[in-house]
Amino acid sequence: MNASWMSWPNAWGNGGIKMKKAAVLGTGLIGGSLALCLKERTDMEVHGYDSSAESVRLAEASGVVHRGHTELEPAVEGADVIFLAVPVGSAPGLLEWLAGLPLKPSCIVSDVGSTKGKIVEHAGRLSRLGATFIGGHPMAGSHRSGVQAASSLLFENAYYVLTPIPATPLSEVQKLSRLLEKATRARLVIMDPAHHDRVVGAISHLPHILAAALVNQVADYNASNEWFHRLAAGGFRDLTRVAASDPVMWRDILLSNREAVLDLLEDWTEGMRRIREAVHNSDAGRIEGFFRRAKEAREGLPERRKPGMIPPAHEIYVDVPDIPGEIAGVAHLLGEEGINLRNIGVMENREDRAGVLRLVLNTEEEREKAEKRLKAGGYQVFTSE
Numbered sequence: 001m002n003a004s005w006m007s008w009p010n011a012w013g014n015g016g017i018k019m020k021k022a023a024v025l026g027t028g029l030i031g032g033s034l035a036l037c038l039k040e041r042t043d044m045e046v047h048g049y050d051s052s053a054e055s056v057r058l059a060e061a062s063g064v065v066h067r068g069h070t071e072l073e074p075a076v077e078g079a080d081v082i083f084l085a086v087p088v089g090s091a092p093g094l095l096e097w098l099a100g101l102p103l104k105p106s107c108i109v110s111d112v113g114s115t116k117g118k119i120v121e122h123a124g125r126l127s128r129l130g131a132t133f134i135g136g137h138p139m140a141g142s143h144r145s146g147v148q149a150a151s152s153l154l155f156e157n158a159y160y161v162l163t164p165i166p167a168t169p170l171s172e173v174q175k176l177s178r179l180l181e182k183a184t185r186a187r188l189v190i191m192d193p194a195h196h197d198r199v200v201g202a203i204s205h206l207p208h209i210l211a212a213a214l215v216n217q218v219a220d221y222n223a224s225n226e227w228f229h230r231l232a233a234g235g236f237r238d239l240t241r242v243a244a245s246d247p248v249m250w251r252d253i254l255l256s257n258r259e260a261v262l263d264l265l266e267d268w269t270e271g272m273r274r275i276r277e278a279v280h281n282s283d284a285g286r287i288e289g290f291f292r293r294a295k296e297a298r299e300g301l302p303e304r305r306k307p308g309m310i311p312p313a314h315e316i317y318v319d320v321p322d323i324p325g326e327i328a329g330v331a332h333l334l335g336e337e338g339i340n341l342r343n344i345g346v347m348e349n350r351e352d353r354a355g356v357l358r359l360v361l362n363t364e365e366e367r368e369k370a371e372k373r374l375k376a377g378g379y380q381v382f383t384s385e
Contacts, residue, residue, distance in 0.1 A: 050068070056068035116196050135193055
């Protein structure tokens with residue numbers, strides 16, 4: 001499957017019939033942001049549902065939805081498209097609940113979860129109602145949470161993966177992908193559900209496990225010697241930052257992607273066995289090769305310049321002293337040159353550097369221009385972490 005389906009015409013439906021109502025079930029960060037995208041960039045009436053009356057009140061008061069509900073049936077009644085924006089552990093149950101309601105026969109139902117296998121298993125009952133389920137995963141987030149953090153810019157330029165099954169009508173995939181492309185300004189990708197789960201398992205779920213395992217191991221050491229935590233500076237903190245994520249959420253994610261995660265852990269265990277063997281045997285060549293391969297692979301991550309693939313992120317890293325006004329100073333220098341920042345992040349202090357700003361530019365030309373201007377302004381600039 002590929003993204004070519006997204007180029008088809010008649011984006012708003014079959015026979016020129018427009019989609020008029022959207023229902024977003026769950027008004028947290030992702031659901032609220034998706035609702036706001038639909039409300040601001042389409043002419044659809046956007047309804048929100050949440051079991052929390054306070055969340056519904058905030059969603060309405062902040063203009064995230066046209067109308068909020070704490071009861072499911074009026075929220076989805078007559079909806080052309082329904083998004084399940086709830087944790088992966090709650091999505092199958094909510095899908096079963098939906099299957100017992102009189103949905104609009106042509107309705108499209110999607111979700112925003114980071115795993116697809118389990119929810120696809122529960123989606124079959126919707127077809128008997130004439131509805132179509134198409135899994136979705138917007139790969140975007142924020143350090144903030146809740147409807148108060150909702151933003152229509154959250155998904156812009158991010159990947160948004162859709163995971164139809166072979167029986168899914170292509171016209172319905174087209175309809176949903178074009179709607180999302182217009183509303184979120186994300187970069188749509190079509191992927192098989194099982195392949196999606198293996199990919200995100202490797203690049204997201206496995207790293208979270210490894211980070212948590214490393215933090216737990218060091219915590220065990222620290223119980224008898226507090227210097228393990230005292231000396232855990234920038235490198236350790238950068239590597240393990242994701243270990244601070246919500247434990248309940250990650251419990252549900254791993255259980256919903258159990259098969260893929262087990263296979264990935266087997267591969268990881270075998271990789272650790274090989275490097276342990278190399279260290280045990282003092283095999284300098286194998287040890288160096290282990291790190292050299294990783295270095296080359298890490299440096300090759302922006303290898304997205306091939307035709308048909310998403311363009312690379314054009315990044316630079318800037319050392320800045322920890323004094324007031326430095327971030328503003330960097331932004332001012334770039335502004336004088338007419339350079340727009342696509343994103344900016346403040347990274348943790350590191351053992352071998354001062355504070356670090358990560359700047360993301362829109363093009364390679366702007367990246368080079370920004371690097372030149374900042375160096376002329378006296379800043380230390382790096383093109384990799």
